[in-house]
Amino acid sequence: MKRLFKPGLLIPIAIIVALAIWPLFSGNSASAREAMFTLIMSMALASSLNIILGYTGYVSFGHIVFFGIGGYAGFWVITHLGWHILPAALLGGLVAAIIAWLLGLAVLRLRGAYFALATIGILEAMKALVINLDFLGGPVGLEMHFSEYKRYGGPMESLWMVYWSMAFLAILVIVVSYFIKTSKFGLGLMAIREDEDAAEVMGVITPRAKTWAYVLSAVFPGIIGVLFFFKNGNIEPGDAFRLHFSIEWIVMLMLGGAGTVLGPVLGGGIYQWLRKTLLTSPIFKDYQLVVAGVMLLIIVLFVPTGIIGWVRTRSAKLRRIFE
Amino acid sequence: MGDVLFTSAIDGLLIGVIYGLAAMGLTLIFGVMDVINLAHGPLIALGMFGVYLLFTLMGLNPFVAVIIVAAIGLLLGVLIYFIAVSRVIDAPPLSSLLSTFSVNMIIIGIGTAMLSTSSYNVDYSLGTLDLGFFRAPGSRIAASLVALLTTVLLYFFLYRTRPGKYIRAVANNRISAELMGIPSTRILALAFGIGVMLATVAGGLIATILPINILAGGSYELKSFVIVVLGGLGNPLGALLGGLILGLIEGLVPVFMKTTWVPVIEYVLFVLILLVRPQGILGAKE
Numbered sequence: 001m002k003r004l005f006k007p008g009l010l011i012p013i014a015i016i017v018a019l020a021i022w023p024l025f026s027g028n029s030a031s032a033r034e035a036m037f038t039l040i041m042s043m044a045l046a047s048s049l050n051i052i053l054g055y056t057g058y059v060s061f062g063h064i065v066f067f068g069i070g071g072y073a074g075f076w077v078i079t080h081l082g083w084h085i086l087p088a089a090l091l092g093g094l095v096a097a098i099i100a101w102l103l104g105l106a107v108l109r110l111r112g113a114y115f116a117l118a119t120i121g122i123l124e125a126m127k128a129l130v131i132n133l134d135f136l137g138g139p140v141g142l143e144m145h146f147s148e149y150k151r152y153g154g155p156m157e158s159l160w161m162v163y164w165s166m167a168f169l170a171i172l173v174i175v176v177s178y179f180i181k182t183s184k185f186g187l188g189l190m191a192i193r194e195d196e197d198a199a200e201v202m203g204v205i206t207p208r209a210k211t212w213a214y215v216l217s218a219v220f221p222g223i224i225g226v227l228f229f230f231k232n233g234n235i236e237p238g239d240a241f242r243l244h245f246s247i248e249w250i251v252m253l254m255l256g257g258a259g260t261v262l263g264p265v266l267g268g269g270i271y272q273w274l275r276k277t278l279l280t281s282p283i284f285k286d287y288q289l290v291v292a293g294v295m296l297l298i299i300v301l302f303v304p305t306g307i308i309g310w311v312r313t314r315s316a317k318l319r320r321i322f323e
Numbered sequence: 324m325g326d327v328l329f330t331s332a333i334d335g336l337l338i339g340v341i342y343g344l345a346a347m348g349l350t351l352i353f354g355v356m357d358v359i360n361l362a363h364g365p366l367i368a369l370g371m372f373g374v375y376l377l378f379t380l381m382g383l384n385p386f387v388a389v390i391i392v393a394a395i396g397l398l399l400g401v402l403i404y405f406i407a408v409s410r411v412i413d414a415p416p417l418s419s420l421l422s423t424f425s426v427n428m429i430i431i432g433i434g435t436a437m438l439s440t441s442s443y444n445v446d447y448s449l450g451t452l453d454l455g456f457f458r459a460p461g462s463r464i465a466a467s468l469v470a471l472l473t474t475v476l477l478y479f480f481l482y483r484t485r486p487g488k489y490i491r492a493v494a495n496n497r498i499s500a501e502l503m504g505i506p507s508t509r510i511l512a513l514a515f516g517i518g519v520m521l522a523t524v525a526g527g528l529i530a531t532i533l534p535i536n537i538l539a540g541g542s543y544e545l546k547s548f549v550i551v552v553l554g555g556l557g558n559p560l561g562a563l564l565g566g567l568i569l570g571l572i573e574g575l576v577p578v579f580m581k582t583t584w585v586p587v588i589e590y591v592l593f594v595l596i597l598l599v600r601p602q603g604i605l606g607a608k609e
Contacts, residue, residue: 121597131583
């Protein structure tokens, strides 16, 4: 229990709670809710990716594949079998986890750039496959009938329900991420990141640890995918498997600090806030991708440890507060 | 049936040579400095638009324009090397993946803002070659021949000239090469420049035969990954072979099933090769 009351865990949770309840106090609650949904979702996704990329050091470039797989699985049971959204979301997570486990057994043997390339290949293979599967709607995807929202008390109510589920899930991701980082399992992962062969010699059962890290980092994107596409009302291969999105998660992670608990929360928040500001500014509207690219380049070249990593190396006092 | 197969196979091989050329740029960079250039696709697209703009604005013959595009590509590559790559060349793979991807974002960002994502066409034709049993557009044959010629020139450069031998030495062992007095930074920049040049030339050649848009490079980048892994990462000749194989797949598969299955086969093959024989058919660089 003692581990629960550490600032390393409480700060990121406090940030998410504060953001989550913001729409209740804001005048225009619907638009505030949409903005906060994107923000909190990004934080949760970046934190999930952090488990495999930040802690374990395996660059999963096409991580969005689990978001898409989970999204499709959940969406299909909602529209075809009439499932409730919440069990459907859990199913999405489960399917993503099983596929991650199976894929992990194979691709986690690859290291470095080879692994990164394989994850891109898996993503593209999955996208191309889904386009060919008629029961998933092929290139057009699946659509949800508007009446579907009735069982939750109307569209407004279902949007709020999805919103609170997302906030709860984000907190859960943070708790999991924190407990991994402070556990023996997490130490094993970080040992793999620093030197996989040495970790193995030291008694870390690396294939098992890596596979678990991969599965854990896939579960949450799977669940989030279902929530996201349920909120959207439709799912199509282009949205579900867009390589660009998963690279955005990496940018958020790098911005905040890979391998830290607070980093992805901070990075996800700053990135989305910046993106929104750029999109609405008349000068940068067309050039937001350029600005994001320049930002990424500067981080990679000059602050590769991200904001939190940089702060942690500078101040011993802050190191004890920020995990 | 035999006729269809033959024509499809030749069609596939003709475009395959160009795929191979693009992939050679990627594999050369990886072979020399262990960097996977994620800006490869946008650079291919820049090559396409280089030829398009020189052709439409200045009325240059597309195949002459390719030469100018090659020179610009070389300079651009050297520039990208010094800005984005040289600092992270010894860092873990994530750093160079991300730094080259940021170049990708910058090029695509500027490209879409200036050219939008709509489709353009280089309106140029060399007629049709008709041998009775075989027909193909002249520009497609010419583009493939230029790609083959470029490959031969690349090999001549790598094996018969001093800077080329330097590149191979640095690829083999950078530290020893430095001890032998080879200016490794300049050679790495040159290698990156040539890699980018090959990408832009391939893009320029594609522009002469297919419609182009600024995002089109992305799919050729993915094809290049598949090819490079097929042929062996870091092995230029393997890239050519991989390109021919991919071209054959693209030519022959649609004869038997829906075209949309082609990418599924390509990417599954890609992941399988990575898993079963990561060194590729001809072997990666040692």
